[in-house]
Amino acid sequence: MIASVCITFFLTALLVTSAVSGAATVGTGSASASETGKPPVVQTVTYERTPDDPGRITVTVEYDLGPDADELVVFVPDNSTVTNAKGLSAKRDAEFRGYEWNxxxxxxxxxxxxxxxQTSSKFGGLNYVDVGAWTLFGGSHVVHTAYYSDSANDWFYTYRDTDRIAVHTRTASGGHVEEELGFLGGHTIHQTASSNRSFELIVPDAATMAASPRRHLATLTETARVLQIDDEEENVTVFVAPDPIRGGGLAPGPHSVWIHESASVESGVAVHEYAHTRQAYNSSKSMSWLDEASADYYASLVLYNQNATSYRTFRDKVTTSRDAEAVLAERDTWPSVYAEYTKGRRVLAALDAKIRKETNGNRTLQAVFRRLNEHSRSEPITYDVFQRVVADVAGTSLDGWLDSYVRSTAVPEVPDEPQLFTLPDPGLDADDDGLTNAEExxxxxxxxxxxxxxxxxxxxxxxxxxxxxxxVADTDGDGLNDAVELDELGxxxxxSDTDDDEVADDEETRKYGIxxxxxxxxxxxxxDGDELRVHGTNPTARDADGDGTPDSEEITTEDSERGTDGERDPDGETSSTNQPRKPVVVGGMIVAFVSFWLTIITGGVGVTVVFLQYLDGKGIDVPDFVAGQSARRIGLLVALFVVLTVVGFLIVTQPSRLVGF
Structure with missing residues (x-):
């Protein structure tokens, strides 16, 4: 039975370095920690440096087994050397290496x-190292345990059943150890927390950081707030790696990462590695590019949204043509190991923009990763699964689009729209100016x-x-900067015309000095507008010609010796503007002309009628219409003649008095 159990344990242990802790399997009648107050199995692991054996560390594993533990199997790393085993005997199997409890x-x-x-197979340089004074280690140090409970009729594992197997870690002479990473040596710990996640930054005494711990933690805290692709509330530990560790960073699991001491905030290394810890899915071979592509894209996007880098820097990152000839779904076509970073982040940037436009900004690429994280880890994310998830999020099939840029050498265009690439957080104020992104x-x-x-x-x-x-710098378009109007001119x-004098503010200040x-x-x-455009006077002087009479009086006095414009001709004569206005003169001449001819006609008719009536009185025949005229009508005709004569005389001689000028 033990052999079959060990095989089962080995297969599940393959997922340990990337799995997220889950709920325990509880059998009928078995005792868990929640029921007894103490887990059935307590595993305590102690780490210490070995100065006499450079390049190695010593790991001591101690167990406290409760009555519910009926069988126990300890899985040890293949490259480890067991120097002591009390109560445990080696059990070698064709598929794994382990020890059984006696x-x-x-x-x-x-x-x-x-x-x-350990040297990086991708980049070269050291991932982990022991330098004597300090040690950064990871991966191969983990000892896993499984136990069988007769009452539950089931097996329980360290990587999954945390309420049944409690794992405690400690160091013999100073250090800090997490599930995936550990540091032995002098160090300081810096801590901070966001609404859903806390961070620890482990800074070795030997490290000289390019950015302060405070800046790194502030960036990570804000990243955790806006990068919402999982619902886990857990601690993430970031180790700072001194030389001779290679540059960059590494995320061996969901709880711990390391970044090199030379990493600045602007480099995005810390955000990149943190993004890896949020990737709970398991990628297939054709989708293996997605892990690094998404971590690199979100590192660029988050820093841009935090105003740590400019839009131009962000755009340069996501529009790179490096490794453009790579087919992302076929790793053997990649011209370099960086293709998943370079072309990968460009494809994801374009896909993010595509989703935002298809959904009118209601969804982003984050929704895709949330759904991928909900996918069972036992079923790797294939290209077909990825297509379906993208279609669900976008509300329409993007299969053709994805085929073009994931399964061929084609390169997508990334829209040059700064506001399109903002994180969907209405409360975020990227530039810290008091307006939220939504308001902007x-x-x-x-x-x-x-x-x-x-x-x-x-x-x-x-x-x-x-x-x-x-x-717009000049809101009213009057040629004056808004700040100048407010702060200098009032x-x-x-x-555009603050005082409503029909002269624009810009002209008043720059052209006329008023x-x-x-x-x-x-x-x-x-x-001022009338002085400039009608009268031609100086709007900055009450008496433009210095004669002691204000311009307004000179202009409104009809018999003034000054012209309308308040100026005297060089020869002492009054300006022509002192004469009646041209329309009045012309009107008076027309009336005089009409009155003259009416006077002639009326007077002629009147004289003729009087003469003919005289003839009629002498017995001389005259036309009947004349003879029938009464003396009253003749009198009125004569009176009209007199009136027209007087009016005509006045119009010709005194036109200004007659029309009121």
């Missing part, structure tokens, strides 16, 4: 040494610039205080 002592103990130094989208401002239009007024001040346009940046906030700069009773 079921005598309830406190079996095992001691082994494990090699540390509403007003069309730059999410990553506090003064979008460069007018020396912050966007929030323009929107909430001044009511000016935060996207004019209204939303009105007050743009006062419609009558010289207080002479004439609006």
């Amino acid at each position: 079921e005598v002592t309830r406190n079996p103990v095992m001691t082994l040494t494990v090699p540390v130094n 989208r509403e007003h069309g401002t730059d999410l990553f610039a506090q003064d979008s239009d460069g007018d020396d007024l912050t966007d929030v001040a323009e929107v909430q205080t001044h009511r000016t346009d935060p996207t 004019t209204d940046p939303t009105a 007050d743009p906030t006062d419609p009558d700069t010289d207080d002479d009773g004439l609006p």
